[in-house]
Amino acid sequence: MIVRLVPGARIFEDPGVHPGEEAARMSVGAPGAAPAAMPEDPYAPLRTRRYLGLLALAALIGAPVCAVAFGFLALVTELQPLVYTDLPVALGFHGTPLWWPLPMLALAGASVGWTVRHLPGHGGHEPAYGFSAGGAPSLAELPGIVCAALASLGLGAVLGPEAPLIAIGGGLAVGALRLAARNPDARAVAVVGAAGSFAAVSALLGSPLLGAFLLMEVSGLAGPLLGTVLAPGLLAAGTGALIFTGLGDWTGLGTYGLALHDIPEATAPTVAEFGWALAIGIASAFAGAGVRRLALLLKGRVERRRVAGTVVAGLAVAGLAIGYGAGTGREPSEVMYSGETALEGLLAHSATYSSAALVSLVVCKALAYCVSLSAFRGGPIFPAMFVGSAGGILLSELPGLTLTAGFAMGVGAMAVAMLRLPMTSVLLATLLLGSEGLTVMPLVIVAVVIAYVVSVRLQPAPAPGGSSRAGGDGSGVGGSAAR
The missing domain is CATH 1.10.3080.10 (Clc chloride channel)
Incomplete structure (x- = not known):
């Protein structure tokens, strides 16, 4: 789920302030000159009561989102040895036959193809397009996204778990927001979805810093608006990281963050x-x-x-x-x-x-x-x-x-x-x-x-007025865009 907001747009409207109040404030100019509007405060959203509510919701959703992310990564990690090591032995083979990937990846292809064709959401993000702007998937689309990802990642396709995690995190966060608030503002949906995606992918990448840069570069945000959008994501990632680490210790499965240990010593560049x-x-x-x-x-x-x-x-x-x-x-x-x-x-x-x-x-x-x-x-x-x-x-x-x-x-x-x-x-x-x-x-x-x-x-x-993605289907990292 990637956010793309217009700089200067309001994330939340404070119910105590009329939407046109700031625009109506005029500066004093020369007699007869047209009055000029005062520039809008770019930090105004952070001063509203609703933004504080957004931060509280981000802190709350970070923990369950990271718990779900942990479960998804654990399931993918357990599927791989189960399919390619335990199953052949259980069927009487001495080790894994060299040909074993053929039926397993054929099964993966059939499962993913059926899911993309028949289930809502078409299995989520089209990885051939890289990372692109898109909306959070709905709760109805999440089962198809999870099924397609598990079949792909668990059975041997050469793809990573980050896009499904982004979709799961964004979809769950937006679903929670819609349960908590009736008809939430579209910008609030975008920011909360980004916070859920941020929390989920930061746990995988091993650092909220990487998640922040990923969100910033893909969304194209800059200036004060960037801080407005990143703050809920950082908070969700921070609270979620505690759950992610705690589950790793409690279950004995460890964590799934990206990190290397035995690294040869580097020398000064020449x-x-x-x-x-x-x-x-x-x-x-x-x-x-x-x-x-x-x-x-x-x-x-x-x-x-x-x-x-x-x-x-x-x-x-x-x-x-x-x-x-x-x-x-x-x-x-x-x-x-x-x-x-x-x-x-x-x-x-x-x-x-x-x-x-x-x-x-x-x-x-x-x-x-x-x-x-x-x-x-x-x-x-x-x-x-x-x-x-x-x-x-x-x-x-x-x-x-x-x-x-x-x-x-x-x-x-x-x-x-x-x-x-x-x-x-x-x-x-x-x-x-x-x-x-x-x-x-x-x-x-x-x-x-x-x-x-x-x-x-x-x-x-790209052609003038056209999409930069050849043959794009409108899907984004977080699942499907509005269709």
Whole structure:
């Protein structure tokens, strides 16, 4: 759920102040001159009683939203070993057969295709479009969004959980607001929905700061209005984080925030590494453009026969995973899934990968990502980060580039190539590496800026008065826009 409000618009009207009162205040001018209206106070919404009520509601919804987010992530995490490890053993196999992804991803395709075709909300956000402005889903649409996401993420599609979490958080928050207030103001709905989405995705990203930048960049907010919208989200994320952490300790499942631990020591950036930042930025921009265009091309084919097309897409992802496993002797699961939990192992055990295995991993993962974007439901962030990190590790085998710097630049550059969110991409790459991220931050900034500028230049300019999304269906991150 992403907010897009007009700067200067009122979030809430104070019942004690007439809506036209401020506009009626005139300044004293020269005789005969037309009176000029006093500029509206941009902080006026924060001084209203209703805004205080909004903050109280945001604090209340943060806890249950994060509890639901925790349950969703726990279910996705438990489904993956259940389907690919426990189920084959229960059926009498000694380990997981190499061909096992074929029926599982075909089942995922059938489930997602049927959900998108028949249930309200069409399964939620279309990941091939990246992040875009849209409205919070209704409560009636949430079951379809959850079903499509669980089938996609739990059975092996190459997408992340962030888009379903944003939709779930925004939908639950808006549903709570509509239960608490009869006919709430449209702007109040937008702000409360954003707060719920903010709380849910911040728990996954491991930092309210990342959630704040994500919301800020996607919504295009700036100035005083930004603080007006972000304050409820920060409050909801803060209260929800307590519940998220507490549930992790109480259940013994741990938390699901994005964080790495065994990180090789980073060295001070060198002139050669700034040259690598330029090269990685350009290469990531072209790679991202290729992924996006192929995904949109395939999406058009899938939409013609939704169920059958999504099944074929699942089989294609399975085939890429099997081919990678057979060709490299490594686990096919490295090509499947979003990759956020595999980032730490990839970095820590990078020495165990041959150059050929890394090339195969980058190619197969990127192609599986394309196919998943075209047909399944989930978020685009983490697979982009994984592909970029594997590419950065591969390039670090060449002279002049250290492992940690290559990893960080690959993550940031590929993220911005797919998301077009430069500040969020820099933070994703640097906060992921903790204190080592501060050392390589200048390199990440250069790589991200280059990738961002080249990506925008590679994208065709939208037709005047048209949408910038080719073939857009009006769906946003939070589910479906008004249809």
